Amino acid sequence: MPDAFPDASFQPAMLIPAVDMSPTAAAPDQHYAIPGIDNGRLFRAGYHVPRTLDSRYPVLRRKPVIAMSANATRAWQWVDLVMSEHAADLQALIEARAAAFTTRFPVLRRLSGGNEERAKVEVVQFQGHPAVCKTFRPGKEIFLHRELAAISALRDQVPEVPEVLAHGENWMIMPLYENSERFRRSRFGLLPLPAARQLIDVLERLYEAGWAHLDMRGNNVIFDERAGMKILDFEFARPYDSLPASFAESYDIRGAPESLLQELSSEILSNVTYASRIESLTGLSYESLRHDPTWQQHLKRMLFVPTRVVPRLVRRELGTRVRPALQHLRRSASLRLRRIVPDRLTRRAISELHTSKRPGKEPA
Template identity: 30%
Template structure:
């Protein structure tokens, strides 16, 4: 069902996006930066209106011949956020009206006026362009000579990259025809600026270095987002990441936005529960918030896909993950540069907690984070540069402390929120080593306690060695798949034999009789050995309760944990635990599992379950196949629609204004 749901969501989002775009155009609402100046107003009239209304703007480049605009060219305009509404009164979004094209970019990259979701220039530099703007021919505002030179360099390097035609070290430009001679134009602007007389290295790397010295180079997180469309940036980002010390790979900086300040305790707990260690935290001084915000996300702290903005960054947590979770390909595609998939899970969890129960108009994103160590270093240089050395030392110490003390044969870790699990070579034989993250000693203690309480139970795996932060357990040569019998059609696994279910019940009953509950016991925590039989290997959440019980009814492994339970729980420890985690393995409703029934009754029940699951899976497979076909057809229709719209737009733009 998860696969079906994902496909439905994907095609729904594509259709919604297409429909929203078409509706927005019909209503005259902007979906991107492109606007049109009506022919009846003309470029001269448009510029005159901007001057009469004191609009704070500049035409960024290629403005020498204005108000004349060559065929096929457009006008690139930067406008102050507060004057965007005034400027848009004199343009429209409907290409069918055959106006003069212009691209409108607001300083902070407001919706419909951004460059690929980012501000066109770093916010502080964009404001400087507007502050120092000059009048050309008393009709159009343009950048002053220095800002004109720097902004053109920025455009060539970070927007165009290889497509600018400017050479790069070790690379030969190959690709589409360059739209302008950027090299010649930059050299001309250089000679007209205060930079004249200094050395100008006319390469992408040389201009990048110049922009860095001038304070125009984008922040690292912005560069990574730009790299989706700029291969030169991507090539240089890779080389930079390789130079960062390995101990920094686990460092993540979480930024709590203003709307989330009341949730600091919740956020801190979620970050720790998800597997991060807290290193440093603190409030961002109110006087520094604007400057720090301008240096992160390109200065764009808008609402994004939400109804309102979460505000500017107000608080920070510096964290370390000893075992980063490798993100899948889909996540990596959406989040270029992401190193630890756990970051996305944590942010999603925090956002869900904050937005739960709120009206759509009140929902927002209250938590931002770095995607990798390079971003973490950049953020800390802005927020708290004094802690860099401490973070480096702590990260190095944690890496050393988390190292496996034995030769690793295979990594068996899953989420690794609390510990990593590895198959190791232990005194000449294979064993399982479980190494716990710092601050998770309670889980190690429970593992040891479970073995002490479970002495005499053959199903409890033996501990071979206990260290300060690790345990070594006996290794099993098989899994539950080796003993499953009936396997429903299209099912991921077979059903456990009745004798195996009986042994699992014995384990739960044994600990309940001693006053302990096997919380989080699942089939994934049980292995099979051909010589030693069934083995339970995970007791991290074994906890003592008020009184012993000599019944399986109400046990915390299969039933929801009571709301007044004072202990700690794993994520997802509520909501039909047995049905979600166990029934597909037992083939028995919970009633038949917690009560003692003879095999002559249980087997027919399991056969009915087998038939039910098989029929259900066949139905799901049929639906999945149908949806896959529908999705492919919808995507084909969307692609065709976009091509048709694009062709129609080019056709319409090619006609002259009809005579009346």
């Protein structure tokens, strides 16, 4: 497969066909960095997968160990080249998985965007009214079971937990909640101070009911004008085997044991403390949110944006867009240089050969 890896310094040892059930459109800068790319998630994978391998296996650091096709057409060319006898079975498997991931109800709009590692979230027409349908990927049904169990246990105790209108083998229907303008987050992601306090109160009531949410982030809290605050996404929610001594020591504030994170999903739940997940919504430390006077909280939130939020946004932009594009351009430039230099050397050698054959000229 030499044409598939023109800039690789290794021979391919394994072909891994991977199918994305929810591809996203590639951004213009991604098209520029990788001509022909047909899925924006491939761009992120091409950046994060090598970094993950480097962190886990230092011996591989700075060595090219993985190459990915830029689009589906190229991927099928690789399949035909390496495992053509399995191409029909692979196509049938892809079609079966796509059918299992099909939404059961008329779709009005998509809510989840490209963040569909476990499930896609859409507004659908359900019993004559708009509702939210969450359809889980094949093999990710365990997250549906966890969410249904948590909602069933908490719904009557904590009104901020949404109800489930219907569910099936890999889907669930919930009411459609819309964010109220009165509680809209600031341009830097901070909740209004009253909403931040209410969020912590809800998490404390979950703790008192014997549960930890374990995935609190901005997209998982909604302030509906009629229904009030709603906490979403209980895919990782877990009942306590032994209740911590206080809410301050709960999993949602202090963090969960490593063994539990490994059991649930170590790649996603690598850090679930208040400082890593919730402080970016409140703009205050846990102690400040619980104990400081209001005037001091407002002052600290004003300082939080320039000292914490802006640097984080810059690092995120560099990490997810600029740096991967620069790395790809650097690799492409290196490849072009390796192609150009031999051509120039060849032209120079031919020129010198012609010069040496001219009358009266000595070879250089």
